[in-house]
Amino acid sequence: MSSPAMTTGQPPSLRLSPDLVAGLVAVRHAWRLARVLVAGRRTALAVASAAAVVFAIDYGLHLLTRDHLTVAQRLVVVGPAAALVLWRIGQVWRGVLRPVGLLETALAVERADRSWGDRLASAVQFASNPPGAASPAFVAATIAAVNAAPPPTPARVLAPGRRRKAAAALAGVVLAVALVAIALHAQGLLEPWLRRCLLLQDTTYPHRTQLTIRCAPAGLAVVRGQVLTVTIDAAGAVPTALVIHLRGLGENDADHEITADADGIFRAQVNGITSACTVAASGGDMRTAPVPVTVVEPPRLTGVQLHIIRPDYTRLGPLDAGPEATALSLPAGSRIAWSATADRPVTARLAFDSAAIPVVVDASGRGLSAHIDLPLEVPLAAAAPRTLRLGLTDQAGIAQDDAWRIGIAIEPDRPPTIRLAQRDAGSQVSARARVVLVAEAEDDHGVAGIDLAWTVAENPMQTRRDIVAGRSVAKPKPGPVEVVLDLLSLGSATAGNAAQVGGNSAQIAGNAAQVGDSLTIRAIAIDTRPDTAQRTTSDPVTVQIVADDDLLALLGEAQRAQGEQLRQALLVFAEIANRLATAAEAARTPAGRVGARQGAADAAAQAATAGDQVRQVAGRTAAVHQRLVANRVGDAANAERLQIKVVDPLAAAVRGPLPALTTELDRSKDLPAGDLSAGCARLAAATRDLTTTLRTILSELAKVENAQQVERSLQSIIRRAEQVREMTKGTGK
Incomplete structure (x- = not known):
């Protein structure tokens, strides 16, 4: 390119030499080439950076979400990146492509060689200016000095290796981009990315993990309210866990993490699906497309x-x-x-x-x-x-x-339960006793009957023998059942143990119960089920068979003890009568009423204690009489007299006069002052009447005791006579 100074009509002294102009042109070409290389490197870096950002966003979000960006989403990413790249390219190449004159080239030389470049820039500027703009002599001297100097060359102006470095940098960027492209192509990512981001196609990235939801072409179906089972087949790089995504359920949308079962298949069970929704699975680098789930009504x-x-x-x-x-x-x-x-x-x-x-x-x-x-x-x-x-x-x-x-x-049919208790005869009985037993059985569905079993053991000093017999009673009604075991008719083991049933009495012919034996009795409840032998045995009731004399002595001692208690009660009631008479006399005057009322209160307390004692005597005396009758010991007339003269009157006193007296005595504490004397007198008379009754009963009890003592003495004489006769039998005496 020629300088304007060379085409004007300026004198030769004011013109640049052709060699100088040619050198400036060569420098300008070399300088522009270096700028082109730098611009190319920057352009490649800008394009590569934008592509990397777009790829990172598109593929990175796919790895994170296991889903692909839509076209609109890709446009949001690609559009700004492309605009930024175009702006950068325009900014880079705008300075490269604009025209460059000799003056700008000289200024570039000045930046490389300050002293010489300054004169060169001044000479080029003077040559470009119209004549007269500066001192002609100065301009001519400057131009002459520049023309005389060696012309500029690219090697002199540009730094050594600058173009090589720029070219190497550009080549390095291109090589790096090429290597990255080759690597992406090898992974199968380059082509899908180019199609997605340049052509905006719906191409998908390849997956290392392959997931497939087992379903019909129309999707999955679940019965309303039941469990939805989702089965996923996984291939390739199978992850340790998958995530099931339920969508379309509103606030019930959820993600469920599942692991493979023993067969290596991923199964998810979701409860409570009541409306249509979609389900998808994600794991590794893949997310399946949503599969529709329809809700069907179950049979009902x-x-x-x-x-x-x-x-x-x-x-x-x-x-x-x-x-x-x-x-x-x-x-x-x-x-x-x-x-x-x-x-x-x-x-x-x-x-x-x-x-x-x-x-x-x-x-x-x-x-x-x-x-x-x-x-x-x-x-x-x-x-x-x-x-x-x-x-x-x-x-x-x-x-x-x-x-x-x-x-x-x-x-289940539970076994029956049974309880057995003895009544009347006591724990020590005679060999002729009637042992009265009360059996009470329970079962969830009732019992078919009760068996009574007993064992009689002889005196241990003799040969021991056990007799076990059975007796079934009628089906019991609700409540206890009374069974009588008659020892007078209890048979021996040699009699065949043939049961003779009469009412609720268990009898066996013969007499196997002897003095010194112990009698163990049990009750056995039989279940109602005919196909089972389910039975329950009660706890045993054991009685000892003793001699009549010993039993009579035992009962006589108990009877005397009751007589002594009754005598003590009589003394208390006599004292009560005297106390009440004194209170009645004292209550006639106002001064003595306080003491009278206190005396009545003390009498009431004494009567309550003595009344309890009389009740105990009545009960124990009745028990003694029952044992006499049940054991068949003693004279029957004495037992009857005890019943008529003692037991029955005591029972009548306990039922009538005694509770009436104690009640009136308790009320006497609250009698009005005017009625206190008469009330105490009336209560004193009632107490004397009760005392008279109890004294009569005590007298009759003493008579019975005397008769029983005479009877025991006679029986003792008879037994000794029999023993003497047995001892002298066979001696001829």
Whole structure:
């Protein structure tokens, strides 16, 4: 490019030499080439940076979300990046492509060589200016000096290796971009990225993980309110866990993390799906497309009826239950006739959750029926409720696994319980006693009967023998059952133990009960089930067989003790009568009424204590009489006199005068002042009457004791005579 100074009509002294101009042009070309290389490097860096940012956003978000950006989302990313790159390219190349004159080239030389470049720039500027702009002599001298100097060259002006460095930098950037592109292409990412970000196509990135949701072409279906099962097949780089994404449920949208089962298959179960939604799975670097989930209505029951036939041993009638029943408690061995109707033709499955009880359901259209036989033998610990559950499947294959349920507790037949107690005879009895026993049995369904078993053991010093016999009584009514064991008729073991039953008395011919024996009695309750030998034995009742004399002496001692207590009570009542008479006399004057009232109160307290003592005497005397009668010892006339003269009058006194007296005495504390004297006098008379009655009873008791003492003496003389006769038998004396 020629300088304007060379084309003007300036004199030769004011013109730049051709060699100088040629050198400036060469410098200008070299300088522009270096700027082009730098601009190319910057352009490559800008494009590579924008591409890296776009790739990082598009592919990075895909790795994070396992989803692809939509076209609109990609435009939001690619648009600003492309605009920024274009702006940068325009900024870089605007300075490179604009025209560069000799003056600007000279200024570039000046930056490389300050002293010489300054004169060169001044000479070029003087040559470019019109004549007269500066001193002609100065201009001519400057231009001449510049023309005389060696012309500028690119090697002199540009730094050594600058162009090589610029070229190497550009080549390095291009090589790096090429290597990255090759690597992305090898991973199969370059082409999808170019198609997605340049052509805005819906190409997807390749996945190392391949996930597939098992479903029909139309999607998944779930019965309303039941469990949705989602099965995912994974291939490639299988992750340790997947995430199930439920969407379309509003506030119930959720993500569930699942792991593979033993078969290596991912299964997720989601409860409570009641509306249509979508489900997707994500894991590794993949997220499946959403699969629609539709909700279908399950088959339902429109009616349920149960007719329960309880076994005969329970003595219970049939039982009916409807759909409102949620739990039943049934005896073992019951039979359930179950029937139901459905809202559509179905097949049914009826079974217990935790019991091996076979159930066969007959289905005919919408009608269902089945018979369930509960086991008869059930362990006592197995009475926990079992759930009988119904599952339905309609003709379209829609299943309802929990269409109906009921809890059934199978009650085992528990063994009966029985209690046995003795009455009247006492723990020491005679060999002729009538042992009265009271047996009380209980069972959840009643008992069929009670067996009475007893064992008689002889004196241990002699040969021991055991006699066990049985006796069944009638089926007991609610409450205790009285059984009498008559020792007078208790047979020996050699008599065959043949039971002779009369009423509720257990008798066996012969006489096996002897003095010194112990009699152990047990009651056995028999269950009502005919197919079982389930029996329960009571705790034993043991009595000792003693001699009549010993028993009479024991009862006589007890009778005398009661007489002594009655005598003490008489003394107390006599004192009460005197105290009341004194109180009645004192209550005649106002000054003595306080003491009289206190005396009446003390008399009431004494009467309560003495009354309790009389009641105890009455009860114990009656018990002594009952033991005399039950053991068949002593003279019958004495026993009858004891009953008529002592036991019955005592019972009458305890029922009538005694409680009336104690009640009136207790009220006397609150008598008005004017009635206190008369009341105390009346109570004193009543106390004397009761004392007279008790004294008469005590006198009769003493007479009975004397008669019994005479009887015991006679029996002792007779027994000694018999012993002497036995000892002298065979001696001839």
